[in-house]
Amino acid sequence: MSSEQDHLKETDTEARFDFKKEESSAFQTDKGLTEETVRVISEDKDEPEWMLNRRLRALKQFQKMPMPTDWPGQPDLSEVDIAEIVPYIRPDVDVRAGVDDWTELPDEIKDTFDKLGIPEAEKNALSGVGAQYESEVVYQNMQERWEEKGVIFMNMDKAVQEHPDIVREYFMTKCVPPSDNKFAALHGAVWSGGSFVYVPEDVTVEMPVQAYFRMNSEGMGQFEHTLIVAEDGAEVHYIEGCSAPKYSAFNLHSGGVEVFVGEDAHVQYSTVQNWSKNTYNLNTKRAIVEAGGRMEWISGSMGSKATMLYPSTVLKGPGASDNHITIAFAGEGQNIDTGAKVYHNAPNTKSTIESKSISKDGGRTNYRGLVHIADGASDSSTSVECDALMFDNESTSDTMPYMEINESKVDVAHEATVGKIGDEDVFYLQSRGLDDDDAKQMIVSGFIEPITEELPIEYAVELNRLVELEMEGSLG
Amino acid sequence: MSGAQLPANLSAETVREISEQREEPEWLLEARLDALDALETLDLPDVIQTPGRRWTNLEALDFETLVDPLEQVDETERTADEGVEVLTFTEALDAHPDVVESAFGSTIDPQENYLTALSAALFTTGTVVYVPEGVDAEDVTIRAEMNSRSLFSHTLVVTEESASVTILESIESGADVEGSRYFSNLVEIDAGENSYVQYGSLQNLNEDTYSYSLKRADVGTYATVNWIEGNLGSRLTRSDVESELNGDAAETKIVGAFFGHDDQHFDVNARVWHNAEHTTADLVTRGVLDDEARSVYEGVQDVGRDAWDTNSYQRENTLMLSDESEADASPKLIIQNHDTEASHSATVGQVDQEDLFYMISRSIPPQRARNMLVEGFFVPVLEEIEVEEFRDDLEALIAARLQ
Numbered sequence: 001m002s003s004e005q006d007h008l009k010e011t012d013t014e015a016r017f018d019f020k021k022e023e024s025s026a027f028q029t030d031k032g033l034t035e036e037t038v039r040v041i042s043e044d045k046d047e048p049e050w051m052l053n054r055r056l057r058a059l060k061q062f063q064k065m066p067m068p069t070d071w072p073g074q075p076d077l078s079e080v081d082i083a084e085i086v087p088y089i090r091p092d093v094d095v096r097a098g099v100d101d102w103t104e105l106p107d108e109i110k111d112t113f114d115k116l117g118i119p120e121a122e123k124n125a126l127s128g129v130g131a132q133y134e135s136e137v138v139y140q141n142m143q144e145r146w147e148e149k150g151v152i153f154m155n156m157d158k159a160v161q162e163h164p165d166i167v168r169e170y171f172m173t174k175c176v177p178p179s180d181n182k183f184a185a186l187h188g189a190v191w192s193g194g195s196f197v198y199v200p201e202d203v204t205v206e207m208p209v210q211a212y213f214r215m216n217s218e219g220m221g222q223f224e225h226t227l228i229v230a231e232d233g234a235e236v237h238y239i240e241g242c243s244a245p246k247y248s249a250f251n252l253h254s255g256g257v258e259v260f261v262g263e264d265a266h267v268q269y270s271t272v273q274n275w276s277k278n279t280y281n282l283n284t285k286r287a288i289v290e291a292g293g294r295m296e297w298i299s300g301s302m303g304s305k306a307t308m309l310y311p312s313t314v315l316k317g318p319g320a321s322d323n324h325i326t327i328a329f330a331g332e333g334q335n336i337d338t339g340a341k342v343y344h345n346a347p348n349t350k351s352t353i354e355s356k357s358i359s360k361d362g363g364r365t366n367y368r369g370l371v372h373i374a375d376g377a378s379d380s381s382t383s384v385e386c387d388a389l390m391f392d393n394e395s396t397s398d399t400m401p402y403m404e405i406n407e408s409k410v411d412v413a414h415e416a417t418v419g420k421i422g423d424e425d426v427f428y429l430q431s432r433g434l435d436d437d438d439a440k441q442m443i444v445s446g447f448i449e450p451i452t453e454e455l456p457i458e459y460a461v462e463l464n465r466l467v468e469l470e471m472e473g474s475l476g
Numbered sequence: 477m478s479g480a481q482l483p484a485n486l487s488a489e490t491v492r493e494i495s496e497q498r499e500e501p502e503w504l505l506e507a508r509l510d511a512l513d514a515l516e517t518l519d520l521p522d523v524i525q526t527p528g529r530r531w532t533n534l535e536a537l538d539f540e541t542l543v544d545p546l547e548q549v550d551e552t553e554r555t556a557d558e559g560v561e562v563l564t565f566t567e568a569l570d571a572h573p574d575v576v577e578s579a580f581g582s583t584i585d586p587q588e589n590y591l592t593a594l595s596a597a598l599f600t601t602g603t604v605v606y607v608p609e610g611v612d613a614e615d616v617t618i619r620a621e622m623n624s625r626s627l628f629s630h631t632l633v634v635t636e637e638s639a640s641v642t643i644l645e646s647i648e649s650g651a652d653v654e655g656s657r658y659f660s661n662l663v664e665i666d667a668g669e670n671s672y673v674q675y676g677s678l679q680n681l682n683e684d685t686y687s688y689s690l691k692r693a694d695v696g697t698y699a700t701v702n703w704i705e706g707n708l709g710s711r712l713t714r715s716d717v718e719s720e721l722n723g724d725a726a727e728t729k730i731v732g733a734f735f736g737h738d739d740q741h742f743d744v745n746a747r748v749w750h751n752a753e754h755t756t757a758d759l760v761t762r763g764v765l766d767d768e769a770r771s772v773y774e775g776v777q778d779v780g781r782d783a784w785d786t787n788s789y790q791r792e793n794t795l796m797l798s799d800e801s802e803a804d805a806s807p808k809l810i811i812q813n814h815d816t817e818a819s820h821s822a823t824v825g826q827v828d829q830e831d832l833f834y835m836i837s838r839s840i841p842p843q844r845a846r847n848m849l850v851e852g853f854f855v856p857v858l859e860e861i862e863v864e865e866f867r868d869d870l871e872a873l874i875a876a877r878l879q
Binding site: 073370372375378388390391392393394395396397398399400401402403404405406407408409410411412413414415416417418419420 | 524526527529781782784794796797798799800801802803804805806807808809810811812813814815816817818819820821822823824825826
């Protein structure tokens, strides 16, 4: 391991995420959600009429739809009262659309991202970086060589102004309509910030682009929207990181992600989520994949009080493929309900889903997934593998897959296992001189390795560090 | 059903009449009347829903036309070894009033859902298998024929300490009845300490019949209850087979087979609750679908907080013979104790093309080769059956369906 990674390992990860900054904002809405709130947000952003209308339509949907309460074993959302949420906070920065130089940011905000290690990562491993603070993107930059090739990586609000044609066509229309679920509707009404990524035909963006989302204020809701359009033959890896300090009141994060994967294009979307344990993380993420295209979702859910997240892929063209890798870690008081959805709508499509979960100290993890193979999607295959590790009998580990198979010429396999850490494995490691805690940490690191090896090394180290942090001092 | 009206042909009078004809004790009449009352507030059994899809539509059952409570006719043959009593429900009320009273409703609450309540209020046939301490009974057979528009049945199996019994229960359609029909069967097993029950069930009703069955066992310390559930007939079947492992070291196997054709719909479910220490469960379901048949499967392995040292396995395999068929499956694990070894797997696919190719290359005609592979597919289920007659019947029905 290089000295840089050692350095990362030695930093106090908890302190790095849990620090709070004074809440200072240029503008914020009142708590709650009315038509007035939506108009105020849209006006503050100086949006075109069509976007305001979309927001208002989404608001109507939101008001019509009931809270989801009838999913078997779902997290308790009764505390999530939209009337108590501040949906929009514009931080106090001079440049609205996000500066491209960290030093132009107010010290408070710059310091936040320094502590999170974002500028450092940008130098070493990324093609571009966006950083969102509260409701707005405050920093956005991409290496020039990608700009020259026509790659666009900009904040979503700016894209509404500068690329209205593309945004109008793709924004919450054919991929995630507001009517999809109550929180997608909420998102559609009050969304703010997020990223717009456009990769032209046959362009490969070699290093990942990254967006980091930070909530600092108590009782706020963050609703960033990410739209990725990869034209035919394009390739891009997008990484999303999230964190917030812990408050006593709840925070709500309800992001929306839409990905369009063109013919033979390849998009990888990686998330390492480390929201504070008062955050409800209720996202809608979906990709539509054309012929020969490939979508990969890599998700690490470590934080939040409750997460409901099921990245979805619609395999629309023949030969399209999908890969889901999911890891969930639920400690005390956490309910991580996550999984995957794949619709096979064309022949020769392929999906693989790999889910790993760890629950301890009364935490609950659930894999909830759906694989649907439509009539006519012949010669398709899907393989689902769920493995769960449990540490005690206060925790819960559920696995709830659903399979709907309308086509006979298919290969469908689902497998799941649940168990505890093997005593023999621990004994072996102890016999090699490790103490009990280290042995268990090592086993857990090995357990999640299929995920970490998909991430750039900085993130892999970070994820391992987070897992270690969760495990420290409470191993039984 | 919550909000729905009671069918006009159901009333307290009807229930009293059924109970009086059978000279039933007061407690049973009360239980029936309570179940009838509860219909107004009870819901249909849960059905799996995914975005935009409901896997089975029980709402469409029109009990007004399906149920004719006072005209229930069945012809049931019951045979058994000496030493074990296999009685009609009415006979058992006389011979073992206490056993029946304590077992009835002890594992299935009559008011669990709309369909169980309807069944408890209206059942006119049923069987009680009572195996006293230490008695071993083999090959108990209960063969029923349904000769009316609707038939409601209630079966109790009680095994005392160290008793054992193997049972085959079969249901088929007798006399022709114009139009749609409804069959309902509740089976409760109370397996005492160190006792053993294998309960085999074969449903081959005609394809105008809608059928509902809920079978549940309360498995005591060191006891084993093995279920074998065969479904071939009916227009729509909802079948739930469940074991509650309530005693330490209790065991269960739930083995199921179904073979659907035309536009048959099978909603088959296997569930186990591990509520005690050192318990073991193995759930195996194999199904074949032809034509436009559709299957829906839910398997649940629920491991409780106190279920230390649990072993729990589940496998579900569906073979699709036709492009028009549909197979939906949801194998679920709900684990609350880490001292558990649990796994499940599910597959859906066609007959293995390589196997088929090999057999054809050995000059077996393609149709015959396919049929042999389908018959072979059911072997893991057939092997579990201990009542020979049952195995022969199931094999014959599978072979007949392949013709």
